[in-house]
Amino acid sequence: MNHNDQDKSRLRQDALSIFRSALAAVDPEEAVHRYLRVESDVLLVEGRRYDLKSYDRILVVGGGKAVAPMAKAVEEILGNRVAAGALVVKDGHGLPLKKIRVHEASHPVPDERGVAGTLEILKLLEGAGRRDLVICLMSGGGSALLIAPAEGISLPDKQATTRSLLACGATIHEINTIRKHLSRAKGGQLARAAHPAGVLSLILSDVVGDDLDVIGSGPTVPDRSSFQDTLGIFKRYDIWDRIPGPVRERVSQGVKGALPETPKPGDPAFDGCAQVLVGSCLRALTAAAQSAERLGYRSLILSSKVEGEAREVAKAFAAIAKEVLSSHHPLKPPACVLTGGETTVTLQGDGRGGRNQEFVLAGAMSLEGIDNVVLLAGGTDGTDGPTDAAGAVADGATIGKAKALGMDPHAFLKRSDSYHFFKPLDDLILTGPTRTNVMDVYMLLVGA
Amino acid sequence: MNHNDQDKSRLRQDALSIFRSALAAVDPEEAVHRYLRVESDVLLVEGRRYDLKSYDRILVVGGGKAVAPMAKAVEEILGNRVAAGALVVKDGHGLPLKKIRVHEASHPVPDERGVAGTLEILKLLEGAGRRDLVICLMSGGGSALLIAPAEGISLPDKQATTRSLLACGATIHEINTIRKHLSRAKGGQLARAAHPAGVLSLILSDVVGDDLDVIGSGPTVPDRSSFQDTLGIFKRYDIWDRIPGPVRERVSQGVKGALPETPKPGDPAFDGCAQVLVGSCLRALTAAAQSAERLGYRSLILSSKVEGEAREVAKAFAAIAKEVLSSHHPLKPPACVLTGGETTVTLQGDGRGGRNQEFVLAGAMSLEGIDNVVLLAGGTDGTDGPTDAAGAVADGATIGKAKALGMDPHAFLKRSDSYHFFKPLDDLILTGPTRTNVMDVYMLLVGA
Numbered sequence: 004m005n006h007n008d009q010d011k012s013r014l015r016q017d018a019l020s021i022f023r024s025a026l027a028a029v030d031p032e033e034a035v036h037r038y039l040r041v042e043s044d045v046l047l048v049e050g051r052r053y054d055l056k057s058y059d060r061i062l063v064v065g066g067g068k069a070v071a072p073m074a075k076a077v078e079e080i081l082g083n084r085v086a087a088g089a090l091v092v093k094d095g096h097g098l099p100l101k102k103i104r105v106h107e108a109s110h111p112v113p114d115e116r117g118v119a120g121t122l123e124i125l126k127l128l129e130g131a132g133r134r135d136l137v138i139c140l141m142s143g144g145g146s147a148l149l150i151a152p153a154e155g156i157s158l159p160d161k162q163a164t165t166r167s168l169l170a171c172g173a174t175i176h177e178i179n180t181i182r183k184h185l186s187r188a189k190g191g192q193l194a195r196a197a198h199p200a201g202v203l204s205l206i207l208s209d210v211v212g213d214d215l216d217v218i219g220s221g222p223t224v225p226d227r228s229s230f231q232d233t234l235g236i237f238k239r240y241d242i243w244d245r246i247p248g249p250v251r252e253r254v255s256q257g258v259k260g261a262l263p264e265t266p267k268p269g270d271p272a273f274d275g276c277a278q279v280l281v282g283s284c285l286r287a288l289t290a291a292a293q294s295a296e297r298l299g300y301r302s303l304i305l306s307s308k309v310e311g312e313a314r315e316v317a318k319a320f321a322a323i324a325k326e327v328l329s330s331h332h333p334l335k336p337p338a339c340v341l342t343g344g345e346t347t348v349t350l351q352g353d354g355r356g357g358r359n360q361e362f363v364l365a366g367a368m369s370l371e372g373i374d375n376v377v378l379l380a381g382g383t384d385g386t387d388g389p390t391d392a393a394g395a396v397a398d399g400a401t402i403g404k405a406k407a408l409g410m411d412p413h414a415f416l417k418r419s420d421s422y423h424f425f426k427p428l429d430d431l432i433l434t435g436p437t438r439t440n441v442m443d444v445y446m447l448l449v450g451a
Numbered sequence: 452m453n454h455n456d457q458d459k460s461r462l463r464q465d466a467l468s469i470f471r472s473a474l475a476a477v478d479p480e481e482a483v484h485r486y487l488r489v490e491s492d493v494l495l496v497e498g499r500r501y502d503l504k505s506y507d508r509i510l511v512v513g514g515g516k517a518v519a520p521m522a523k524a525v526e527e528i529l530g531n532r533v534a535a536g537a538l539v540v541k542d543g544h545g546l547p548l549k550k551i552r553v554h555e556a557s558h559p560v561p562d563e564r565g566v567a568g569t570l571e572i573l574k575l576l577e578g579a580g581r582r583d584l585v586i587c588l589m590s591g592g593g594s595a596l597l598i599a600p601a602e603g604i605s606l607p608d609k610q611a612t613t614r615s616l617l618a619c620g621a622t623i624h625e626i627n628t629i630r631k632h633l634s635r636a637k638g639g640q641l642a643r644a645a646h647p648a649g650v651l652s653l654i655l656s657d658v659v660g661d662d663l664d665v666i667g668s669g670p671t672v673p674d675r676s677s678f679q680d681t682l683g684i685f686k687r688y689d690i691w692d693r694i695p696g697p698v699r700e701r702v703s704q705g706v707k708g709a710l711p712e713t714p715k716p717g718d719p720a721f722d723g724c725a726q727v728l729v730g731s732c733l734r735a736l737t738a739a740a741q742s743a744e745r746l747g748y749r750s751l752i753l754s755s756k757v758e759g760e761a762r763e764v765a766k767a768f769a770a771i772a773k774e775v776l777s778s779h780h781p782l783k784p785p786a787c788v789l790t791g792g793e794t795t796v797t798l799q800g801d802g803r804g805g806r807n808q809e810f811v812l813a814g815a816m817s818l819e820g821i822d823n824v825v826l827l828a829g830g831t832d833g834t835d836g837p838t839d840a841a842g843a844v845a846d847g848a849t850i851g852k853a854k855a856l857g858m859d860p861h862a863f864l865k866r867s868d869s870y871h872f873f874k875p876l877d878d879l880i881l882t883g884p885t886r887t888n889v890m891d892v893y894m895l896l897v898g899a
Contacts, residue, residue: 212773285778305781306774315763322792325660326754330733333753333781344770
């Protein structure tokens with residue numbers, strides 16, 4: 004190993020270490036511990052104070068892939084003060100808890116077990132009063148797991164409606180508007196069920212922009228959409244006649260005013276409601292930046308909200324490394340440039356890969372032959388596409404090494420086969436499932 | 452106009468003013484004036500000193516769309532010391548000069564007028580001696596304008612060869628390797644012709660990365676490629692039997708060593724040669740950043756080397772504005788974030804537009820409804836695609852205004868019709884041809 008190889012190896016080790024720091028910062032259990040603490044019978048959360056002596060019961064509810072470890076942290080912090088609770092988590096994502104019942108259910112396609120768990124949560128909340136505090140835990144997957152079709156609507160009705168909307172190209176915002184109006188829980192209705200109890204929501208965000216209205220379809224935040232909007236969406240896409248009869252019936256009744264609307268901003272249901280984002284992509288990037296600074300790098304966070312086609316965004320990101328090297332913009336090396344979010348991959352072949360691995364492959368092609376640069380992209384959930392890798396790491400020598408093995412990078416990119424590109428190079432990042440998800444982290448390290 | 456509209460208008464005015472500052476900094480005439488000056492018979496260029504008393508003649512040569520105004524500046528600075536010269540410029544891009552002959556020729560498809568002009572330049576240089584100083588001006592378009600096929604090769608032979616290479620997907624690097632070995636001027640051969648005269652090259656770069664070997668196919672810089680490489684390229688793409696006979700004959704002779712190679716690094720032809728980049732995308736971005744700071748914005752240059760599909764890069768760029776607003780990363784507002792380079796547009800319909808207008812359309816869709824943000828993209832040559840606009844400017848209200856006019860932004864983007872999207876909104880940037888080209892400038896302004 005010559006001197007240059009050692010440097011590269013150091014850069015790679017640092018990149019992986021910075022990525023691990025990002026993951027640690029958004030570990031669901033750690034995240035709750037970081038934001039919640041009890042001091043002399045007062046629960047302190049981000050400057051808010053809950054006097055525990057004024058509550059008879061603390062109820063813990065929630066839905067999402069990461070809420071079991073979040074609930075474990077709540078039990079550790081509040082101990083016997085937790086009176087009861089119920090969660091819906093994805094199959095295999097449960098944990099043994101003391102007072103909180105954990106329902107495992109199907110994800111991403113919802114099932115009746117999810118419905119049963121959600122109905123238990125609603126029942127628990129409907130029995131809550133002024134002297135109860137509800138702690139509501141939300142994380143990625145909550146929309147499919149916290150599922151309770153409105154009266155008269157079956158789960159298959161709801162699913163058929165969603166499929167019709169997807170098929171005609173409705174936006175996720177439009178689909179959520181419909182979901183909220185076919186549900187008993189979404190669009191602020193969990194908060195309404197809990198009223199007059201106060202609801203403290205602790206949220207681990209897996210959506211670009213951390214929009215509280217979008218995470219889990221916003222069960223504890225006001226909804227701005229209406230039955231009239233849902234009718235407009237069905238008409239706009241010309242599918243009104245094709246959706247299930249019970250859905251048409253419910254929307255018609257809703258438009259007439261014969262059914263209660265979801266609670267709107269200013270609704271008393273939200274008195275005493277508070278939302279705290281305990282984990283987000285920005286939080287992961289901030290931890291990564293701090294870790295990089297400790298290792299001696301100047302750091303810069305560009306955005307936690309990146310979207311776009313992975314291979315194209317990667318090219319633009321790689322261009323920043325070249326500028327760091329040639330003109331010291333935007334940072335003088337040693338430099339760590341961080342972005343995050345969720346890119347997309349338009350599949351172009353029958354290969355195997357994920358958006359992070361494809362990002363690194365395209366970026367490595369832009370950085371071919373350039374010394375002193377490392378590019379990393381990884382999913383914070385530890386899973387990138389249908390592979391066992393979280394992402395990949397590459398440097399300016401990666402493409403040369405692949406070519407020496409007889410691999411054509413363009414061909415691998417062309418058929419979206421990034422997994423099989425990085426596997427023989429030993430450049431995959433394998434973390435195993437992390438049980439958290441705040442989207443992806445993209446990192447450039449430039450050595451001095 | 453309410454207060455918010457006034458603010459937006461202020462942001463827009465500032466964005467346009469910052470863009471104008473970027474253009475002014477890379478005006479070819481201004482650029483030469485900024486780098487060249489004479490003090491008591493010494494020519495000063497970027498720390499280099501040329502004692503004018505030790506030269507009998509100054510010769511000025513060059514090729515490219517912007518070299519006439521560059522030569523005008525040289526004549527203004529050096530006055531009667533300029534003894535003679537010749538330039539090849541694109542039709543309509545000439546200027547009356549005192550001692551320097553200006554040849555207009557066809558671009559981008561070369562013609563015999565370009566050959567005649569280039570041969571005049573070579574003849575002038577071959578007569579140059581130790582007491583002559585050659586000033587060589589290069590700008591975008593130089594590859595097609597400075598054109599002199601090697602002995603035995605005709606212009607149609609050379610063009611047929613380039614077409615074959617393009618058709619089989621050869622890279623621009625491979626095409627340039629061939630071009631250099633079929634030319635009398637490219638790949639350092641202009642410097643060899645001028646030897647033993649020193650050559651001072653003043654370069655306005657229109658290529659991503661400002662690679663001196665690529666700008667105008669590097670007539671005054673060492674070439675690392677060989678006849679052997681050219682043969683390898685023809686064989687790799689399996690077109691050896693299809694290229695014109697004279698080209699096959701020349702390459703075969705070259706491989707045998709029967710023809711002189713292009714001059715390599717260390718060749719005495721480059722003694723006394725110097726290259727000065729007088730204009731580049733980074734220079735334009737630096738001027739833009741300074742202008743933004745004067746207007747009260749914090750500024751950040753991310754990269755002057757951005758490549759990738761315009762609409763995807765735009766989404767990632769817009770994500771930075773959202774982060775500035777939500778978390779003050781990477782800068783606290785008021786902020787100006789700058790990048791540059793050259794994106795691509797994969798045409799998706801029969802619309803009219805250019806990469807900058809498409810960039811702004813896609814970016815505006817990401818920024819819909821967000822206050823206090825302006826996005827601008829403009830080509831420094833004043834021409835974006837086959838339109839009369841340099842680019843476009845948009846803010847968070849742009850998409851709403853378009854919808855109010857009955858326009859569907861998705862549909863315009865889908866058929867690459869950005870020009871017709873922005874025209875009725877009066878959001879096109881119309882500068883007219885600027886006679887310079889350092890690629891494109893992309894700008895985000897975020898108000899306080």
